[in-house]
Amino acid sequence: MSRSAKKGPFVDPKLLKKISKLPSGSNTVIKTWSRASEISPEMVGYKFGVHNGKVFNEVLIKEEMVGHRLGEFSLTRKFTKHGGKMQRELETAQAQAEVTKAQAAKTAPVAGKK
Numbered sequence: 001m002s003r004s005a006k007k008g009p010f011v012d013p014k015l016l017k018k019i020s021k022l023p024s025g026s027n028t029v030i031k032t033w034s035r036a037s038e039i040s041p042e043m044v045g046y047k048f049g050v051h052n053g054k055v056f057n058e059v060l061i062k063e064e065m066v067g068h069r070l071g072e073f074s075l076t077r078k079f080t081k082h083g084g085k086m087q088r089e090l091e092t093a094q095a096q097a098e099v100t101k102a103q104a105a106k107t108a109p110v111a112g113k114k
Contacts, residue, residue, distance in 0.1 A: 009038040009067075019046060031056055035071025050074035 003010060012034040019042055022028060031049040044063055049056030050070045057074040065073070081087060 009040065010036060011040050012037045016040075016042070019043060022046070029056070029058055032070065035069065035074065037070050039065045039068055039070060041066055052076045 012032065015030065015032055015034060015037055018030050022030070025045050027047065029047045029049045031051070033051045035050060039061055043061045044066065046061055048059045048061065048070060050059050050073065051057075052074045053076050059070065059073045083090075
């Protein structure tokens with residue numbers, strides 16, 4: 001549920017202070033544990049290291065992210081593929097098919113050249 005309109009969006013004051021110290025478009029990563037902070041327009045163009053409980057994931061803030069929370073872009077759970085052995089066999093078959101297709105395209109004569 002969203003925060004009350006009367007209170008306004010929550011942005012960690014420490015983050016705003018860190019942003020004000022850096023020049024705009026700076027490449028330095030601003031580390032933060034404040035996953036609940038909303039992304040404000042002042043943050044656009046900066047890189048944040050958002051902690052996910054184990055490591056800091058780098059997030060480059062873009063215009064479309066304004067209004068979302070920082071934690072939305074730093075996932076806390078690692079996704080592992082489904083499928084196991086059968087899936088691996090399918091993936092290797094697809095990779096092999098792509099390789100043969102690329103080789104066939106390389107060896108085929110180019111139309112229109114004389």
